[in-house]
Amino acid sequence: MLNPRAVKTIEDAKLIVTERNATHVKIGVFDIDGILRGKYINKDKFLAALEKGLAFCDVILGWDSKDQLYDNTVYTGWHTGYPDAAVRIIPESCREIPFEDNMLMFICEFAGDAAAICPRNVLKRVIDNAQEMGFDPFAALEYEFFMFRETPESVREKHFKNLQPLSQGWFGYSLLRNSVYADLMDQILQMSEIMDFPIEGLHDETGPGVLEAALVFDHAEYAADKGALFKTFMKVLAQRNDLMATFMAKWSMDYPGQSGHIHLSLRNRSDGRSSFYDPDQAHCMSAIQRHFLAGQQRLMPEFLCLVAPTINSYTRLIPGAWAPTGATCGVENRTTALRVIPGSEQSQRTEYRVGASDGNPYITLAAALASGLHGIANQWEPEPLITGNAYDYPLPAHLMLPVTLWDAAQRLKHSEAARTLFGDAFVDHYAATREWEERQFRKHVSGWEMERYFEII
Known part of the structure; x- marks a missing residue:
């Protein structure tokens, strides 16, 4: 059969x-x-x-x-x-x-x-562009997500407050916890194998009830399929166990946000060799990888709403919370938005760290890949690589990221590169949907506003 x-x-x-x-x-x-x-x-x-x-x-x-x-x-x-x-x-x-x-x-x-305007087709067009340039793109997606002892009914009864996490306290990489919840972990791992979005690594992250799953790398088109299916069926599996998984970028300001990092590399179509690896260069980084990195860096402010698509996305992008605040680059530096990972011909890659777990895998991968390809096409060079704490690094204006979804949507709308790489129809439609999202938020009166202004102002 x-x-x-x-x-x-x-x-x-x-x-x-x-x-x-x-x-x-x-x-x-x-x-x-x-x-x-x-x-x-x-x-x-x-x-x-x-x-x-x-x-x-x-x-x-x-x-x-x-x-x-x-x-x-x-x-x-x-x-x-x-x-x-x-x-x-x-x-x-x-x-x-x-x-x-x-x-x-x-x-x-x-x-x-x-x-x-179909997200999967947008990514396929970017991949077609990569192949026309002589490259096959490969990617691996990793997601952080919080698990709660809640149901769709209970979170509404509680008005999404005082939710009970799967586990308590801060305990990253805990063998204690993943052994206690071994039955659940086994279900996750088995589902990932059967449905072919295999998990390379699964562990407790730091925070109550938070897990991180790193998916095995694949050709970019199929890596996006796997990321999208993982997010969908992880939520299904959780609810079938009377739990809930959330992929919000930030469910509480008391804990770090939830990332959706993208690992990317290119191979030469002619011989299958890495286009990023050059052992004779600093950090084994080829000219192609430098140009790719520069494209990702230069276009990140214009493409931000593609990878930070919700109002909630922007609560994650704050200093000291394991998320970048500017379009910065570094080698093995997790305070930067772009992390160069030196290695062998098989492992040399870049990590696009600005993305959160709330992003659409097809669109986030399209943004990270297309911007890099644009850098190659224009032979751009990255800004000097940052060592140490990128949050303390004074950034020039052109590397600053938009701080709201509305501002990010305006940057996308007026991006000539986005229109070239994704097409006018997609840019106009997508930017309009993000403007809509921001307008829905402005119709809402938050609990913070009531508590701050109701009596005193």
């Missing part, structure tokens, strides 16, 4: 569904916020859709994470009537869902006009 991860073609997809005598298949497409939207469809419809495609209502690209409709986007809205948009099933994305009996799942991507 065909293994789900051996499916590569439409014929393979037909065969595995037929072999398993499956009555239904699960399909899903990732929206602008990286949320998997999908449904079950019966076997006959699935088999026909493999050849002819199918359609999802384009509202998936026209509403926010709370299903509230954008009022400022051109591609879709009340003015278009929310028609169906063409969708393509990706045969090689076939996976078995371990806790659903005989259930296969396939990722889809938007086609036709919707492809211009």
